[in-house]
Amino acid sequence: MIEKELLTEEKIAEAAREVFIEKGMNGARMQEIADKAGINKSLLHYYFRTKEKLFAFIFSKLIHRIGDKLGNLMEEGVSIENKVTGFVDLYIDILLKNPFLPNFILNEVTRNPEAIFEAFAAAKIDPQKFFAPLENQLKAEGYHIDPRDFVINTLSMVIFPIAARPILERIVFNGDKKAYKEYIISRKTSIVKFVLFALEGYKKLEVRS
Amino acid sequence: MIEKELLTEEKIAEAAREVFIEKGMNGARMQEIADKAGINKSLLHYYFRTKEKLFAFIFSKLIHRIGDKLGNLMEEGVSIENKVTGFVDLYIDILLKNPFLPNFILNEVTRNPEAIFEAFAAAKIDPQKFFAPLENQLKAEGYHIDPRDFVINTLSMVIFPIAARPILERIVFNGDKKAYKEYIISRKTSIVKFVLFALEGYKKLEVRS
């Protein structure tokens, strides 16, 4: 019964994705995944022989999707300003829908670095294809900034406040969840503004330092 | 024998701190802590009845120290520029020595939010005492930026690249650990530059948006 098999496997994958992302490999329980998928625990082992295999399956699919999204943002002919705007907007939306994603990736990548090599290799993510054109474009548009600083600073400002939600929500917003969420949404414009202001400074420089 | 008791308890605390920070509450093993402290596993339970209690002890001490350091950075009479420089320099040094700290805090604070309330309350950390003077100072020095953006953006750029070390080291630096570390050190100056350039833009504005 192929029809049924696909359905069950999808239910398992969806449940596993949710539980793994929220609890991590160590914290996740096969029982919880089974419950959430509406099936029996031993059926999990029937479809994916071990927890490790199930995890690897979920993780590599995830990296693959992220790799695709990153690639799409690198079309040529788009100005730096529009790239920043598009990037920040897209990623804050994604992260608002998947608030556990940043911590999950950071953890698993620390726990088992080998998985990165494989997953990123399989997803065909090549940093040179990303940085080389960006460096040229920054130069061409007159911004004398290290492209790594440009990318990493922007990425940091997008991801960190979402990874640190429990702390910010409590310390900065006194437990007001709505205020926190509105603040994150407001960052869609404020991060772009901050980055573009900074870039102005680099425009005046003659050499990058 | 009080002398001995203090020594053993300190050895346990130091070992527990290292293991908890690297592996987290879930990943840490009482056996590993005992080994690292050079004592027996059951002696751990003699000093701290449960793993949870041992963890709470370590965690609250840690938050307390962080609270103190944050407070020290808020002396009056220091220019915004010097505060940024001092903050970035100090924190990158701390994080280079404790690379697991960011992920540890982010994780545990997600896993058990109650712990934050207690630990931060015990450490007497009051955000209003932090943000109110900073907001005034930013206004006084002519920077029309939301103080939360200012703090959170700077913090993000300091912490995130260290929390994301495994990814950056692999993807951006092709596995070259030395290059990664040198890059992080270079950020001590480049982050300050980036932030000050951005601030210049906010100086031209008449109202904060």
Place this chain on the structure above:
DNA sequence: GTCTATATGGCGATAGAC
């Protein structure tokens, strides 16, 4: 206070009926 030995419970994994 510190040790050895052991209890207790949870979780991943398997056996086997249907």
Place this chain on the structure above:
DNA sequence: GTCTATCGCCATATAGAC
């Protein structure tokens, strides 16, 4: 394919000798 029952391991925690 899906279930119930159970194994075997590992980690926390306790008992009890010294």
